[in-house]
Amino acid sequence: MLYQIISFLLEVATGLVGSACLLRLYMQYQRISFRNPVGNLVFALSDWLVLPLRRMVPAVGRWDLSSAIAPFLLKLLQFFLLWLWAGGVAGILAVPVLAVFGVVSMAITGLIGILLIYSVLSWMQARSPLSDVLERLCAPLLLPVRRIVPPVGGFDLSALVLLVLLQVASIVMNYALPAVLVMV
Numbered sequence: 001m002l003y004q005i006i007s008f009l010l011e012v013a014t015g016l017v018g019s020a021c022l023l024r025l026y027m028q029y030q031r032i033s034f035r036n037p038v039g040n041l042v043f044a045l046s047d048w049l050v051l052p053l054r055r056m057v058p059a060v061g062r063w064d065l066s067s068a069i070a071p072f073l074l075k076l077l078q079f080f081l082l083w084l085w086a087g088g089v090a091g092i093l094a095v096p097v098l099a100v101f102g103v104v105s106m107a108i109t110g111l112i113g114i115l116l117i118y119s120v121l122s123w124m125q126a127r128s129p130l131s132d133v134l135e136r137l138c139a140p141l142l143l144p145v146r147r148i149v150p151p152v153g154g155f156d157l158s159a160l161v162l163l164v165l166l167q168v169a170s171i172v173m174n175y176a177l178p179a180v181l182v183m184v
Contacts, residue, residue, distance in 0.1 A: 003082075006085060010081060010082065015109075017070075018071035018103065019106055021050060025064055027042065036129040037129060053073075072099055072100070075103050076099040094181055098181075104173060114137055115138060115141075115163055118138045141162060148161075
């Protein structure tokens with residue numbers, strides 16, 4: 001029971017800060033202003049980790065690599081601590097593999113969350129700083145889907161299609177992880 005509690009708390013902590021780092025990466029890539037409530041939250045959660053990494057890891061074009069490496073380091077620490085707590089039974093090589101899968105899973109979950117909030121706000125037709133940021137975050141993701149799936153009866157189903165595709169990707173990840181761990 002104690003292992004499950006520690007695992008849960010580590011997952012929440014790394015998920016919160018790691019997701020903020022990934023959102024920071026994506027917002028910087030999309031050149032979305034951080035002068036809004038979402039940007040303030042992202043900075044508050046990620047500055048302590050991203051800023052020191054920037055001294056060692058430079059940006060490449062529009063990609064802030066320190067914001068990309070930070071979630072991996074968090075997941076690496078999470079799985080290393082759990083590996084130690086479990087007595088180091090499994091091979092240590094599984095820890096980086098779990099960290100990579102953890103970051104990808106975190107990104108998929110984050111995209112699903114952003115799309116769900118965007119969809120709900122689009123139904124309300126409420127204009128707010130949050131809805132503008134979400135529109136800028138979701139538009140590049142939805143554009144390719146909108147080219148394939150036209151509006152049906154005046155309803156834009158692209159967010160629903162993308163949500164289904166992200167769920168499928170999540171299922172594939174859950175089945176691929178054990179297969180990859182067997183190879184390690």
